[in-house]
Each structure stands twice: as C-alpha cells, then as structure tokens.
Amino acid sequence: xxTLLIRERYKVVRVITAQQDYALLEAVDIGxxxxxxxxxxxxxxxxxxxxxxxxxxxxxxxxxxxxxxxLEKGTLVAVFDNCAGEKIDDLxxxxxxxxxxxxxTYAELMLHRALRLANLPPEVSCAALLSENVLxxxxxxxxxxxxxxYPMEGVNAREAALLAADQVKKILPRTLRAGPEEQRxxxxxxxxxxxxxxxLYAAWHTAEGEIRAEREAFAHxxxxxxxxxxxxxxxxxxxxRGGKR
Numbered sequence: 001x002x003t004l005l006i007r008e009r010y011k012v013v014r015v016i017t018a019q020q021d022y023a024l025l026e027a028v029d030i031g032x033x034x035x036x037x038x039x040x041x042x043x044x045x046x047x048x049x050x051x052x053x054x055x056x057x058x059x060x061x062x063x064x065x066x067x068x069x070x071l072e073k074g075t076l077v078a079v080f081d082n083c084a085g086e087k088i089d090d091l092x093x094x095x096x097x098x099x100x101x102x103x104x105t106y107a108e109l110m111l112h113r114a115l116r117l118a119n120l121p122p123e124v125s126c127a128a129l130l131s132e133n134v135l136x137x138x139x140x141x142x143x144x145x146x147x148x149x150y151p152m153e154g155v156n157a158r159e160a161a162l163l164a165a166d167q168v169k170k171i172l173p174r175t176l177r178a179g180p181e182e183q184r185x186x187x188x189x190x191x192x193x194x195x196x197x198x199x200l201y202a203a204w205h206t207a208e209g210e211i212r213a214e215r216e217a218f219a220h221x222x223x224x225x226x227x228x229x230x231x232x233x234x235x236x237x238x239x240x241r242g243g244k245r
Contacts, residue, residue, distance in 0.1 A: 006072055010040060010079075016148065021045040024148045026082060029067075037082040038067060041149045048076040051149065054123045062119040065147055083144035085135030092136075092170040100215055104208070106136065107171045109143040111204050114164035114197040117145075122155040125197075129163035161194040168204075179214030181207055 004012040010027040016039075017024045025040040032038075043051045055069045055078045067079040092098070092106075117125035124147070127133065133146040174186050185207040194200040 006040065006077065007070065010038070012040075017150075021047045022151050024150075029079075035081060039080045039082050039147060041078040041080070041147070043076040043078070043151075044074070047151055048074075051078065051123070051151075052076055054121045054149075057121050058124060059119070062116070063124070063147075065145075078149060080147035083135055083146055085137040085142075085144055087132060088134040088136055088143075088167055088170055089131050091138070092173075103171050104212070105141065106143065107168050107204070108208075109141075110134070110167050110171060111164065111197075111201045113143050113145055114160070114167075115201045117160060118157075118197050122157060122160060123152050124149060125157075125160040126152055126155040126163055129160055129167065131167070134167055157196045158194075161197050161200050162192050164197050164200055165189045165192065165194060168200075179211070179217075181210040181214055185211065 006012065006027070009029060009031050011030055013026045013028060015023060015025055021044045023042040025042065027038055027040050028036045029038050030036070041051075052069070055066075055076075058066050060066060063080075065081040065083075067081065069076060069078040071077070092103075114125075114129060117128060120128075127149045128145040128147055130148075130150065133148050135144045135146055136142075137144065169186070169189050172182075172186065174183070185203065188194070188203060194203065
C-alpha cells in the first residue's frame with residue numbers, strides 16, 4: 001500500500017475510525033523525534049467549520065496533548081499526542097478482583113484527568129471521556145485520554161461530569177464492603193448530582209478520607225465480625241434499606 005503523507009510531515013499508520021465528514025488517523029510525525037506518534041482528527045463539511053471554532057478555543061496550558069490544527073485540501077486536521085493503554089471497560093468490568101487501595105488510586109487518577117478537562121470546550125472534554133478513549137496504563141499506573149474528537153452535539157460541562165462519574169463507577173463498584181460514606185458517595189454518582197468535573201472532584205476529596213477510614217476499620221475487624229457485618233448489609237440490601245453499618 002502506498003504510504004500516505006499529510007503535509008509531507010505526517011505518515012499515516014492506520015485509520016482508527018471513519019464516517020461521513022469525520023475520521024481519526026494514527027500517524028507518525030516524521031519531524032518529531034521524542035514523541036512522533038500522534039492522532040489526526042479530520043473534519044469536512046459542516047463539521048470543518050464547527051470544529052475550527054472548537055479547536056481554536058483550546059489553550060495549550062489546558063490541553064498539553066494538543067499540537068495544533070491546519071487545513072489540508074479543504075479538510076480541517078486537528079493534531080493531538082497519541083497515548084497507550086487498555087480501555088477502561090477491559091480492566092474494571094471483571095468483577096471485584098482489584099484491591100480497594102488500587103481502585104482508590106485509579107479513581108483519584110481518573111478524577112484528576114477529568115478535572116484537567118474543565119476549561120476545554122465540552123465537545124473536546126466529553127469526547128475524551130467516552131469509554132473507548134479512557135486508557136489505563138497499569139505498568140506505569142496512570143490514566144490517559146485519547147483525543148478522538150468524535151462529533152458530539154448539545155454537550156455541556158454537566159455532560160462531562162456525568163461521563164466522568166460513569167468511569168469512576170466502573171473503578172469503584174458498589175460492594176457489601178462499602179461503608180456508609182462510600183455508599184453515600186456512590187449514591188451521588190448514581191444520581192448525577194454534579195454540575196461539573198470540578199464539583200465531582202471536590203466531592204471525592206471530601207469523602208475520600210472517611211471512605212479510607214471505613215475501609216481500614218473494616219479490615220482490622222476479626223474475620224467473624226466482618227462476616228456478620230457483610231451478612232447484615234446483605235440482609236438490609238435485600239430488604240431495600242441499604243447498608244448502614
């Protein structure tokens with residue numbers, strides 16, 4: 001297959017997705033030595049004008065991964081750094097195999113990444129928070145967001161908070177080991193109470209200390225005592241009263 005070069009600089013490696021008036025390409029920036037791998041978002045038609053306005057509102061300090069945009073033969077190209085990792089759905093939807101401490105660490109990482117999107121246009125932040133774009137690097141214990149700017153309409157800051165909350169719920173599933181404070185925080189996530197990722201991050205930091213204390217107190221109880229607590233919570237759950245102990 002003939003090598004495709006865009007602007008005599010970006011060597012296309014593969015087409016990740018393509019639809020009417022939008023495509024995402026993985027490419028190598030042959031002019032960049034340190035971080036050559038990048039993503040090219042291509043917009044045509046009406047999307048070209050809309051995303052020219054969207055991308056022009058991206059500030060480098062708010063999105064270090066943004067390399068810029070340009071027009072290429074009538075197509076708008078928005079360039080972002082590439083990133084690696086496993087999709088969040090492939091890691092945190094396998095039951096409760098992860099230790100809670102590890103889950104708490106990744107919840108913090110997820111919320112911190114979402115917080116850093118707060119000043120970006122909603123079309124960018126919401127797209128980055130879609131499940132297929134949330135990538136987890138377990139080797140380096142980090143979460144990265146892939147900037148596949150899948151065309152979205154009618155999105156706002158609250159939509160970004162709801163998407164971030166959905167990702168956190170995958171990392172922190174509701175279990176019988178969760179105490180009252182953790183249950184309350186998960187209830188807030190389920191209710192979609194947060195108007196922004198800033199409010200979501202603040203709520204986590206308010207609750208995190210109490211949640212850790214609950215988890216540590218539970219872990220220090222005897223095996224028999226823990227068994228009784230789990231049984232009690234299971235009974236309350238089955239009777240529709242929730243866990244309070």
